[in-house]
Amino acid sequence: MTGLGRRTLLVVAVLVTMGYQIHAQHGGPSLPSVQLNVDDLGPRSIEDLTSKSVPRDYALAWQTMARALAENRVDLLNGYFTGLAKEKLTQRIEAQRKAGIHVIYTDRGHKLTGLFYSPAGDAMQLRDNAQLEIQTLDGNTLLQKEQVGLQYMVIMTPGADRWLVRDLQTTQKH
């Protein structure tokens, strides 16, 4: 093997190890990409900091939700969900666990459109166009696998240090 070949192999090995370590530390799905469009958001104008924290926290919410649904773990919802969204997801995970089912989401990204930002800044409504791969498993048996583009209506409210998902409802595209 030439010197260049050995160096390339070393770099590849380091990258693979790093990737494995990051995945192992994280222990779950990677952070999905989220783009936020606020062109039609109103009546309140979005603040600079909020325009960064909403897509960041929404991505973290989806990451934790995907892990919670795959591992049937309700505790993972505490970080980024509250209100109705948390209640409904908790019900679903408990029902999944009872039925021995788990659902694996492979997240291909989200396009968020801001629809309503309350005058007092205490609630934001967004529409999400998400690209997902969904696998439904009964134990280890794959029941169904699909690639879908889904539309969600989202309500987020500010918490102490982050924006929380308060409602998350799939809606029919027209």
Next chain:
Amino acid sequence: MRHYFPILLCLVACLLPGVAAAADLHPPAQVTAGSDFSIASDANGEGTFYLVGPANVSKRKVMVNGSIAVDGEEIEGAGRYTAILCVSGHCDSAAFFVQPDAPSRLSLLVHPSRVRVNAPNAISAAAFVFDKYRNMILAPQNVQFSATPREGNATTTTRSAENGVAWIRLTSASKEGPAKIGATIGKATEVRVVQQVASEACNLRIKANWISRQLWVETDPIRDCSGNAVPDGTVISFTKLDDSGKTTVDAPVKRGIARVQMPVQGNARISVASGVVTGNEIQMAGER
């Protein structure tokens, strides 16, 4: 090779779940949350039926005879559902949407909880429309907002909810006291209370009196420009300029007035202020 092709095709079909269309499912185009319905199926015989929804997941053995009955309790959450039927090792699936039921709940956000009187567009109210299962209703709905002062009649305005949200801005009343801000849709009403408090002091006036060789300076009852008494605790600043120099004393309003005792050397000018509002100025001679 040609002889093996049908066998290979059969193997692929048997190994990939969902590929073999042995149990086609045909859910209805429109389903309302909480209503019983059935999913048509071409399959016959015993199978396992799964229903995966936003807030509920169920699994049960079914005997399929052209259709599978689904209880309304299984589809109380609006959104996308996936129905899966597995018969003889072959699974088929179909997705369908459950629409929200009629509007019957509101979630109302009103801000702030305390506001000064006569403040233009200072109160905001946003109402989110839900059905009885707490599904957000996105179809346009009329929401009636009302503002009821402590004394007087309610004023109402109707706004159309867009994507499930209706909102309004209101100017606070000229009289202090609680105002009930409400939102109504059908039989559902939500109410929040906003406390309206006096605005800045207006027409501040002071007078001075010697009592037991001490000079006491006090205000007239302090009110805002609409005649509302400013709340106790509001800070009033008294400033004295005499031979000893300039002195400022802050005193809180107690029972509608503010009062301080000020030692005076020689002739003195005493003025009063509250925030950015200034009052009259009085001149006093030294100790009698």
